[in-house]
Amino acid sequence: MDENEIKQAVAAVAGARATVRIEGDRAGVVLDATGLDAKARDAMEAAVRMAAGPGARVVVTAERANRRLIAVASGKGGVGKSTLAANLAIALSHEGRRVGLVDADIYGPSQPRLMAAEGQRPQAKDKVLIPVPTPYGVPMLSMGQLIEPGKAIAWRGPMAAGALGQLVEADWGAADTLVLDLPPGTGDVQLTMIQKYRPAGAVIVSTPQDLALIDATRAIDLFNKAGIPIIGLVENMAGYACPHCGEVSDPFGQGGAEAAARDLGVPFLGRVPLAIDIRTASDAGVPPATDPADTVFRPLARAVAGWLETGGAGAR
Numbered sequence: 250m251d252e253n254e255i256k257q258a259v260a261a262v263a264g265a266r267a268t269v270r271i272e273g274d275r276a277g278v279v280l281d282a283t284g285l286d287a288k289a290r291d292a293m294e295a296a297v298r299m300a301a302g303p304g305a306r307v308v309v310t311a312e313r314a315n316r317r318l319i320a321v322a323s324g325k326g327g328v329g330k331s332t333l334a335a336n337l338a339i340a341l342s343h344e345g346r347r348v349g350l351v352d353a354d355i356y357g358p359s360q361p362r363l364m365a366a367e368g369q370r371p372q373a374k375d376k377v378l379i380p381v382p383t384p385y386g387v388p389m390l391s392m393g394q395l396i397e398p399g400k401a402i403a404w405r406g407p408m409a410a411g412a413l414g415q416l417v418e419a420d421w422g423a424a425d426t427l428v429l430d431l432p433p434g435t436g437d438v439q440l441t442m443i444q445k446y447r448p449a450g451a452v453i454v455s456t457p458q459d460l461a462l463i464d465a466t467r468a469i470d471l472f473n474k475a476g477i478p479i480i481g482l483v484e485n486m487a488g489y490a491c492p493h494c495g496e497v498s499d500p501f502g503q504g505g506a507e508a509a510a511r512d513l514g515v516p517f518l519g520r521v522p523l524a525i526d527i528r529t530a531s532d533a534g535v536p537p538a539t540d541p542a543d544t545v546f547r548p549l550a551r552a553v554a555g556w557l558e559t560g561g562a563g564a565r
């Protein structure tokens with residue numbers, strides 16, 4: 250093939266994305282893969298190699314997407330942070346954002362179960378992890394996929410931060426939003442993550458109890474110190490609706506988180522009721538936000554999407 254033939258063959262599969270140069274007796278192609286997801290990029294790269302002939306040197310480049318991180322954090326464990334992160338990621342994708350989910354919860358990585366991706370091991374290409382798909386159109390990576398199932402993790406701070414970095418710096422393709430399920434608490438691992446990856450904003454989850462709210466205040470303080478804006482506070486497990494008689498009771502008190510948000514000067518994003526349906530759907534790997542009739546998580550996601558579009562500072 251002569252130079253023109255090679256150029257035509259490459260243009261036929263990659264259009265204006267490819268620039269061809271002849272280097273001695275072989276072709277050199279620079280392929281711009283900006284905006285393609287990992288699968289489309291691999292397919293185009295393979296097609297270009299075929300078209301450019303034997304021995305061709307193909308270099309794939311991509312502009313870094315203007316991707317923004319949303320940290321979902323809590324001052325203590327068990328308040329529903331992972332549940333909120335999964336549902337927020339799915340509901341944000343319904344808002345038209347291209348969303349990826351990073352499960353950085355080293356103490357209890359639960360996203361593979363919540364997102365029906367259990368048992369899937371991520372592949373790596375050139376030492377960069379490739380997120381696994383989920384049935385909900387939100388690719389994800391979890392610490393739970395990098396360790397042996399059921400094994401406890403005893404990470405030291407720097408080790409954990411290094412491993413978590415691989416998740417954030419994975420090949421997220423065209424994703425414009427990464428929801429980051431942070432480990433609970435306000436220790437070194439959280440601080441390192443926040444400082445290194447500078448989320449655009451943070452959503453803080455708390456239950457209505459006073460003690461949980463004190464911990465949430467600490468989490469807010471951590472983000473404030475790092476100069477990361479708080480998108481808002483979500484009250485989880487607020488008000489229990491009896492599945493039999495429908496009576497609503499407030500086992501953990503009422504209105505505490507909203508009042509705390511007011512006192513702290515952070516927006517209050519809304520409440521998620523304590524509901525058996527939420528737990529059973531989550532355990533079954535079908536997050537409630539997948540239901541078009543969901544009226545709990547989708548409004549929260551609209552608030553977060555609105556924040557990103559208008560007020561949210563700190564784009565990466």
Ligand SMILES: Nc1ncnc2c1ncn2[C@@H]1O[C@H](COP(=O)(O)OP(=O)(O)OP(=O)(O)O)[C@@H](O)[C@H]1O
Nearest residue numbers: 326327328329330331332357433522523524527528
């Ligand atoms: N609003 C809710 N109604 C009923 N159950 C809920 C609700 N939110 C969370 N749960 C249940 O509570 C348990 C803990 O939730 P989740 O794992 O999301 O908390 P977490 O804060 O991420 O915990 P950890 O710190 O252990 O990661 C789960 O079994 C979950 O299904």
